[in-house]
Amino acid sequence: MRNSVDHPSAGPSVIQRVMSILNLFSRNHTVITVEEISEVLGMSSASAYRYASELSQAGLLARSSGKFRLGPKIIELEYLIRFYDPVISAAQDLMEGLAELTSCDVLLCNFYEDTIVNVSHIPGRTPARITYSKGLPMPLFRGSQAHVVLAHLDRRKLRRLYDAGMSDPALRPDVCAIGADWPRFLSALKAIRERGHYVSRSELDSSVTGFAAPVFGEAGEIVSSIVVAANTGLPLRMPEESMITLVVQTAQVLSQRLISHPK
Structure with a gap:
């Protein structure tokens, strides 16, 4: 060539x-x-x-x-990813079960170096209007999927992403408090890491609330996030705390599968 x-x-x-x-x-x-x-x-x-x-x-x-x-x-490569990617394969039945329990959309958002991509999407009984559908890269500083991923990155990589993303509107303090400055950025992510989840309200789509929890790989590194996307204007099938618990438990089970049966 x-x-x-x-x-x-x-x-x-x-x-x-x-x-x-x-x-x-x-x-x-x-x-x-x-x-x-x-x-x-x-x-x-x-x-x-x-x-x-x-x-x-x-x-x-x-x-x-x-x-x-x-x-x-x-x-051919898309076929291999869709059916044989270890994270997607391990998550499929868990996502289907979560969608059934919550009646909401469930997303699997994989993290690749400096990009988050919606790699799998199970629609709920009342599908949410989601802009970043399956296959599309997602914002790195906005949305529940981004917050839980960033919260579990090491400081050196986080600093590199932060510096590279200073032009991102989500890092402006008037748009999102997570980016007011570097110390407050770290502090906000530390709080998310300690909680083990993040709830976004109209951060990506005005009518969508996202509940997300982190998914870890064999070496304990952050590889993905499980997200339940709910229509903000419709009543939830269960209290928010129950929704959060289900998302966190699903992410934990998926992480354990990846750790126990690496491919």
Whole structure:
């Protein structure tokens, strides 16, 4: 693939170039052109076409009427994640049971380095209007899923994320008290860690209340969060304290499964 770029020894790595191309895709932009690839990579159209052709041969892209769409390898990888990811597999029946007990939506939000993604979603009897549906990256500083993840990161990584996210509106004190400054940010997360859960009210969607608890992996690291998303305007099937207890217990059982049966 190195021969496909104009100056292979300078600039972004091959992986960075591939990600730049894949990042062109979105819900509203499902096919891309050679011109777009040329612009994002800063190379000639001929080199961009050769680059896209090699990605098509690898299955990451597929030609479609002179343009390119996501290829079969992406579908294969999505299948493997959906059915064989250890966290998703271990959580499935627990999430279904939680949705049945609460009548609310249940989400599994996995943490990947500096990104939180809704990887599994079980609708409740009265589905909530959730913006960040399955497969979408979620805010790192807003929402119940984010608070319980951040609360269990080590300080060095937390500081890096905090510094990188200073432009995030959620870190402004007038938007969210968690980000007033670094000491208060740490203090707020410590309180969440001690409680073992977090309840968000209209932080991501104005009509949704989120109840979240942390999920830990084999080495005791934070890997995910279990979230119950309830319609704010509708009465809960049970008191909030009971809802919180169920979410925390579900997350604990899932954590124990991951620790006892690592894959």
